[in-house]
Amino acid sequence: xxxxxxxxxxxxxxxxxxxxxxxxxxxxxxxxxxxxxxxxxxxxxxxxxxxxxxxxxxxxxxxxxxxxxxxxxxxxxxxxxxxxxxxxxxxxxxxxxxxxxxxxxxxxxxxxxxxxxxxxxxxxxxxxxxxxxxxxxxxxxxxxxxxxxxxxxxxxxxxxxxxxxxxxxxxxxxxxxxxxxxxxxxxxxxxxxxxxxxxxxxxxxxxxxxxxxxxx
Ligand code: AP5
Ligand code: MG
Ligand code: ZN
Numbered sequence: 518x519x520x521x522x523x524x525x526x527x528x529x530x531x532x533x534x535x536x537x538x539x540x541x542x543x544x545x546x547x548x549x550x551x552x553x554x555x556x557x558x559x560x561x562x563x564x565x566x567x568x569x570x571x572x573x574x575x576x577x578x579x580x581x582x583x584x585x586x587x588x589x590x591x592x593x594x595x596x597x598x599x600x601x602x603x604x605x606x607x608x609x610x611x612x613x614x615x616x617x618x619x620x621x622x623x624x625x626x627x628x629x630x631x632x633x634x635x636x637x638x639x640x641x642x643x644x645x646x647x648x649x650x651x652x653x654x655x656x657x658x659x660x661x662x663x664x665x666x667x668x669x670x671x672x673x674x675x676x677x678x679x680x681x682x683x684x685x686x687x688x689x690x691x692x693x694x695x696x697x698x699x700x701x702x703x704x705x706x707x708x709x710x711x712x713x714x715x716x717x718x719x720x721x722x723x724x725x726x727x728x729x730x731x732x733x
Contacts, residue, residue, distance in 0.1 A: 518597040524630035526688045527641035528714045534601040543597035573687030582612045606695040627703035630714035647672040
C-alpha cells in the first residue's frame with residue numbers, strides 16, 4: 518500500500534497515518550516528525566529546518582525532497598509506505614512522481630482529510646506529544662496520563678512549539694496557498710479520495726480503508 522495523506526494542520530494526518538501503518542504493516546513517513554527528530558539530535562538538517570518550523574513556513578524543497586528521496590529508497594519501503602505531510606506543494610508532488618517512477622512503483626491513492634477551522638484550532642490547541650516516541654494525545658479527546666508521562670514509553674509529554682496561536686495562523690495560511698493546490702493535482706490524476714475528518718478518529722480510519730479498497 519502506497520499512500521499520501523493530505524490535509525490542513527491538525528486535521529488528523531498523523532493520527533490516521535499511525536493506524537494505517539499498523540493496519541497495512543508499512544512504514545509511516547512524516548516529514549514533520551523527521552524534522553523534529555533531526556532538530557532534537559541537532560543534525561545539520563534539523564538546524565536548517567528549525568527557523569522555518571518555528572515560524573510555520575515550509576522548509577525549502579532542496580532540503581525536504583532529498584530527505585524523502587533517501588527515505589523512500591530504504592528497503593523497508595519496498596512493500597509500501599504512508600506519507601504524512603509530504604508532498605506539501607505542487608513541486609514536491611512532481612518530485613514524488615519522479616522518485617516513484619525511478620523506483621518503478623505507483624501511488625495507490627492520495628487521501629485528503631479535511632475539517633473546518635474551528636475544529637482544527639481545537640485539535641491543535643489541545644494536542645500534546647510524547648518526546649520519546651512521538652505518540653499524540655489530546656487534552657479532551659485522548660487525554661495523556663495524569664503523571665504527564667507517555668503510557669507507551671514513559672517519555673515526557675509536551676506541547677509542540679509551533680502549536681502556538683500565532684504560528685498556527687501562519688501554518689493555515691501556508692496550507693491554503695501552497696498545499697491546497699496539491700489536492701487538485703491528485704484529483705487530476707484520478708487518485709484523490711476525500712474523507713470528512715470531523716468524524717471520530719476510528720470512523721475516519723474505517724472510511725479511509727473502505728475507500729482505498731474500493732468499497733466506497
Ligand atoms: P507537520 O508536523 O506535518 O504539521 P502539520 O501538517 O501542520 O500537521 P500536524 O502534525 O499539525 O497535524 P496532523 O494532521 O498530523 O494532526 P494530528 O494527527 O496530530 O509539519 C510541521 C512543520 O514542519 C511545517 O509547518 C513545516 O515547517 C515543516 N514541514 C513538514 N513537512 C514539510 C514538507 N513536506 N515541506 C516543507 N516543510 C515541511 O491531530 C491533531 C490533534 O487532534 C491531536 O491531538 C489528535 O489526538 C487529535 N485528533 C486527531 N484526529 C481526531 C479526531 N478524528 N477526533 C478528535 N480528535 C482528533
Ligand atoms: Mg502530524
Ligand atoms: Zn512515548
